[in-house]
Amino acid sequence: MKFSLCLCLLLIGLQVHCHHVPGHSDEQEGNGEEHPLEHQHHPLAGQEIEPSSYKKIVDSNAKFLFRLYKHISSDSATQNIFFSPLCISTCFAMLTLGAKDETHHQIFHGLGFNLSDIQENEIHAGFNRIVCTLNQPNNVTQMTLGNALFIEESSKPLPKFLNDVKTLYEAETFSTSFKNSKAAEYEINDYVKNKTNGKISHAVNNLDPHTVMVLLNYIFFKASWKNPFNHELTREADFFVDANTTVKVHMMSREGYYDFFHDDDLLCWVVRLPYNGDFSAWFILPDKGKLKEVEDALVVGLLNKWRTSLKHKKIELRIPKFSISGSYDVKALLQREGVNDVFNDNADLSGITGQRNLKVSKAIHKAVLDVHEGGTEAAAVTVVDITFSALLPPPPILEFNKPFLMFITNKATRHFVFMAKVHNPTA
Incomplete structure (x- = not known):
């Protein structure tokens, strides 16, 4: 059976500013145990937002799409391009749950949101609505939008951060030993391979053993034309x-x-x-x-x-008929939009662990598209x-x-x- 297939992945790697996390060691009590999520209902999860507020989210995401496309196109005017702006914006919107002050402001501004025009809770409620709508099990189209966090087992994320990413973005969390970088790479790649039905089998390589957390967003889309080609x-x-x-x-x-x-x-x-x-x-x-x-x-x-x-x-x-793919350094693209602090030692991601010792070391987006006759x-x-x-x-x-x-x-x-x-x- 022929179909249209789209796959997208965004991976964000977080590292400490120095080569260790202050106050943590390999022998720390509880090392190797998964940190439980708070399963309470989040006040924004599934929240209905005003049509005017949701229109601002739609417009901001469209604005982000076109700016991002023009950056990519300027670098590859004579090449195929394929990416998911929704994949990228969802993952970085999720990251803002742990960002503070200027880091927080820069990410939202880079995504096209003006916090004097729309409230942060409305933005997260809008993304929650998107995730919930696209992941409806009774959808005719096979569509899955998912988020996951792989967390260094010696790290102690704040329960509020874990609860927020779970309830607002339906993110799965996993305890991982990045000190064994090869095993961590296998774990993440195997997860992505399963979530994308084997279409993206190699998401990460050369993981730094000082990585503290990897955030990723994936989209799997498989659909048949309403009127197929013969x-x-x-x-x-x-x-x-x-x-x-x-x-x-x-x-x-x-x-x-x-x-x-x-x-x-x-x-x-x-x-x-x-x-x-x-x-x-x-x-x-x-x-x-x-x-x-x-x-x-x-x-x-x-x-x-x-x-x-x-x-x-x-x-x-x-x-x-065509099959194309794309791989992009989102860090470089967002820096053109003024998102700088989250990628250097000025980063304030203290909403994740309670300490200002994290920064984004890499943000990679991969996408695959196949278009065929029918369904x-x-x-x-x-x-x-x-x-x-x-x-x-x-x-x-x-x-x-x-x-x-x-x-x-x-x-x-x-x-x-x-x-x-x-x-x-x-x-």
Whole structure:
């Protein structure tokens, strides 16, 4: 069975400022035991927030997406890009539960939140709503968004911090011996491999034995198209990477009714492909030579503009099959957004252990995307769109045969979950 598959992972490593944690030693009493979580109900967990507050969260996360994309694109203008802004923002929002003062302010500001405009508890309640909504077991789409903390067994995190990450972000916690770095790497990699169905099997390597904590966020997304492509219609075709480069791709083709239009402001075609369930893929095809202009014009509110402009008409849609991946140093990306203190000795993460002795040593994001013809058998759905009159002219063709953008969105949370730039489907 063919499907669309997206996998994302963000890993944050915390280390002490020096080579030991003050007041702790290998012989400390209780070493090797897991620290129990407080299982009381958190006042923000599952909390309903005002529509206006949630809109601020949606807008801030969209703003963060576009800023992050432009940083990544400036470093890799001629490369494929794939990442999950939601994965990154969720993990760092979780980290703010342990951040204080300027460190706390910088992280929220870097994520696009103005704490004079929205309260911190509203932000956490918003992320809690996203996590709970996406993890509904009865969702048609296989979607799992999860968080985990691997904590050095000699460390003593504050019960409040453990309770908050558990109740607000549904984070699992594990006691780990980072002094045995190889064993810790195996434990984390095995966890990630299981959570992503084996698609990301190597999340970490060369862990520093002085690591105190690893925070990670993962997203597993597997969905079938509401209107699948017929694999028998897939043909080899040219894809024009640039003026000097043409590659052969497996071009999927389907004739049917789609929501699409030409954005005359951004100079691009926009087509929405629904998945079974609450997700949609948006494919953006810039006019010839207009990719950079489209990238520069990406703004908050774009999705609402597109939704109101779509026309439901019959076309022949051609999109290449592709598999792309991305790996990004989030530390470097966030430093461009003014998030500095959390990565150096000025870090104040005293909300985690009660002491100002922690900093983020690395923040790595990995993502994998596979797009194929279909999903479950859906011949009846396909037949609905077939025209029975030979007298009608053929529908117009919209062919994605040059670099394009792709978003995957969730209707219930109104969020961009993934973003991609397909510069070369064969790379």
